[in-house]
Amino acid sequence: MIIRTITLVTALGTLLIGCTSKASKEAELDSNPSGFCLNDELKKNTSISDVNEEPIQDQLTLTGKVEYNENDLVAFKSLIDGIVTKVYFELGDHVTKGKVLAVVKSTEIQEINEEKGAQLNQIELLNKQLKTKKELLNDGLVSQPEVLEIEYELKQAKIELNKISSKLQMYHSVGGGQFQIVAPKDGYIVQKDISVGQVITTDNDNPLFSISNLNQVWVMINVYANNLKYIRVGDPVKVKTVAYPDRIYNGRIDKIYNVFDENEHVTKARVVLENQDLNLMPGLSADIIINKKNSIGNAYAIPHKAVVFSNNKNYVVVYKDDCNLEVRRVTPITRNEEYVYVNEKFSSEEKIITTNALILLEELKK
Numbered sequence: 001m002i003i004r005t006i007t008l009v010t011a012l013g014t015l016l017i018g019c020t021s022k023a024s025k026e027a028e029l030d031s032n033p034s035g036f037c038l039n040d041e042l043k044k045n046t047s048i049s050d051v052n053e054e055p056i057q058d059q060l061t062l063t064g065k066v067e068y069n070e071n072d073l074v075a076f077k078s079l080i081d082g083i084v085t086k087v088y089f090e091l092g093d094h095v096t097k098g099k100v101l102a103v104v105k106s107t108e109i110q111e112i113n114e115e116k117g118a119q120l121n122q123i124e125l126l127n128k129q130l131k132t133k134k135e136l137l138n139d140g141l142v143s144q145p146e147v148l149e150i151e152y153e154l155k156q157a158k159i160e161l162n163k164i165s166s167k168l169q170m171y172h173s174v175g176g177g178q179f180q181i182v183a184p185k186d187g188y189i190v191q192k193d194i195s196v197g198q199v200i201t202t203d204n205d206n207p208l209f210s211i212s213n214l215n216q217v218w219v220m221i222n223v224y225a226n227n228l229k230y231i232r233v234g235d236p237v238k239v240k241t242v243a244y245p246d247r248i249y250n251g252r253i254d255k256i257y258n259v260f261d262e263n264e265h266v267t268k269a270r271v272v273l274e275n276q277d278l279n280l281m282p283g284l285s286a287d288i289i290i291n292k293k294n295s296i297g298n299a300y301a302i303p304h305k306a307v308v309f310s311n312n313k314n315y316v317v318v319y320k321d322d323c324n325l326e327v328r329r330v331t332p333i334t335r336n337e338e339y340v341y342v343n344e345k346f347s348s349e350e351k352i353i354t355t356n357a358l359i360l361l362e363e364l365k366k
Helices: 002-026 040-044 107-138 144-170 225-230 357-365
Strands: 048-050 052-068 074-076 082-087 100-105 173-175 178-182 187-192 209-212 216-223 236-241 249-261 266-274 285-303 308-310 313-321 324-330 332-335 339-342 351-353
Touching: 052 225, 052 339, 082 107, 107 144, 107 173, 216 249, 216 285, 225 285, 236 266, 308 357, 313 357, 324 357
Parallel strands: none
Antiparallel strands: 048 351, 052 216, 052 285, 074 209, 082 100, 100 178, 173 178, 187 209, 216 266, 236 249, 236 285, 249 266, 285 339, 308 313, 313 324, 313 351, 332 339
């Protein structure tokens, strides 16, 4: 009887071990059997994000381009003709207001300087005449009106000299028939069309250079006619550039232009973005993500890069603390440009590994 009981227990134990072995294979990726801990070096390069239950959003992705803030852009055109003799800047340089950017030789400046010289000679002559007239007036040899006439001529000559001097100062004349081009404001040289030996004329429509501080830029969105119904002024958007695809810039639609471009078959919308790190360089292509005004319920939203696809299944690495990590299988409901929405629930103390998830998954499988 005892032997039969032992045999029954042994058989039952074997069955349980077999079931446990099978279950452990199924749950192989859902535990941390190795006792792996996230060390300081790996943690420095690992991003850990909150995971929240959010409305499942259908999204629209539009293309666009980063452009200068036209309200901040200063384009310089020369007021007089000349030949460029020196250039002290390159495209992309940062300049400060008043900095000399170029020197130009001009016959017009030379002529103005000659006018100034002639006016100075005229004033000197009138001063001598006035002195003589006053001496003669004291001797009774001339009348008072004659002295007043000379004084009037001298006053007018000085007014004319001030006009000529102001003009030379405005042109930043430096003598020798040359004038300087100086920066009208602080900022970056964002356009340049000037070089040594170049002839510049006042009738040229193209600016010699343009300056912008780039602290704020515009993102111009291409909106096709069938997408107009999805956008409104004030709508929140997310912007990603080709240069920094992992960096998201949050903004709002600032303006929708009520003009349809027949060549591009689009209308334009504008997003104004702060650009303190200067990574939003004018000319960069961008993707603009807009949430449509609809939702199909709530679910936990996980960033795309946090989801690891392995053996035809989807997994995330759940983080509670540095030695409490878990690989958890998830079942996607749907996805958009940013998130994968999953059926599974997460507790408030659980976070998600968003970078190095694949590396950690492999470590936790060992």
